[in-house]
Amino acid sequence: MDTRPIGYLDSGLGGLTAVRAALELLPNEDVVYVGDTARMPYGPRPQAEVLQFTRQIINFLLSQHVKAIVIACNTATAAALPQMQAEFDIPIFGVINAGVSAAAKITRQQKIGVIATEGTVKSNRYRDGLQKILPTATIHQIAAPKLVQLVEKNVTDPKYQKQVIAEQLAGFKTESLDTLILGCTHFPLLAPQIQAVIGPDVQLVDSGAATVLEVQKFLDQAEMRQFEPRLDGVNMQFYTTGAVEIFEQAATHWLNRQHSQVKHLALIADQLQLG
Template sequence: MEVDSPIGIIDSGAGGLTVVKEMLRRLPQEPIIYIGDNARCPYGPRPAEEVKEFTTEMVSKLSDMGIKMLIIACNTATAVALDDIRAQFPFPVVGVIVPGARAAVQGSRLGNIAVLGTAGTINSGAYEDAIRGFSTNSVVYPLACPEFVPIVESGQYHTEYASEVVERTLLPLADVPFDAAILGCTHYPLLQEHIAKHLPAGVQIISSAVETVRDVEAILQEKQLARQSNQPAEPVFYSTGEVDAFRLIVEDWLSIDGPDVRHIVL
């Protein structure tokens, strides 16, 4: 693997752009190839075996493109496919669950942590396992938020409708004594302004995307794969779905004019 090779990022759709945003901020010199499986999004309600199949298809494409590292930016895919992908491919593979869990344990004074995620992620118990790997005393309050991803994928995340859906979805947490909340899906930071408004004051909101990129940076240094350049690299984006709609989200969320967005068939 060459240091100038790209880092691959995969997601069920647009959610992984939150990881890209943090990559552009912390590691702008690193080339990125992103695949969003918008045509088959969301992954949350799908059977685990189907998610594994879709994830492997995306990673195989990126492997053929010569990536030096992979970020599975989808929490659902991380929960069910991370170990399989690591066993199949030779490059380092980073998921988004363990970094978010670690940050939540470190940031919670009470040890009471809410996890917001897709049905697939919540049902897998992956965050509970990861959190208890860092602290056996932590209490976890998982909440599936099935309406969040469709709002983001349809570009409605700035709307009043989005705020209403978030408020309704978070009602089960109204009387729960937590002081940290993990955004356990990389789509959710696009709804963070609404989420913060409808959570109790003082709750620390943890973005798994931000924490994951910190881990990526450390692994690049450890394995001597960091690109030594002062020139920012231009990311390339692929979508299995409607390219123009995806381009609008890329432009809005990443503030990139004329991003390189292409269609891909898996």
């Protein structure tokens, strides 16, 4: 058993969907989460820049003595995962492969859609991964950056949410999808609204939740999982490079936990530090 926390990183709030899944699947594991809200969105940024940001966050998480890291951001996974796994001597998980595996298992007619950021779509990591497993599958990808903004701005007006989602998913109207991969960890926070627009017959895949299941299996095999309940509850540390108050409000809302305490990180000499 290893009582050290698990580290999560994302460009903003989206990775909280992975944390939310971890609260169910790994209820006794402490959490250290970094949301790089000052520099989001990652989707339109060059790959080299996303790689640099990811490395900075991982270095900070290592300073917090985490035992494993989840890159809970599809764009960062696409841009940086193999290199980060090569650079750092710690288990690092990305969210794309788990999403690919989950979709391949549940698709009925091999007609799969992917909604993601621009960077993830351009990387074709979902498409290529699916085609390796399902060579005859039909795969349609759409970049949906406005959905990220709905989450980051904590927009809760259901009518406006539906309008934006319908606009972003309009490219699927002529496609007979049976499975839709939510290829950005922000999107599961809008899953009911996305389901209402895409239709009840399309199965949604939450890549973040699928990744946490992989982390659970790894921790069990490595005998690193924390099984004993904490008398004082799970310790959750949140950090953001952006506005602390906005992050606190959103984290409290999305995780349904009162008084999520968030600290600010500043970029000093190419390193993230408390500031």
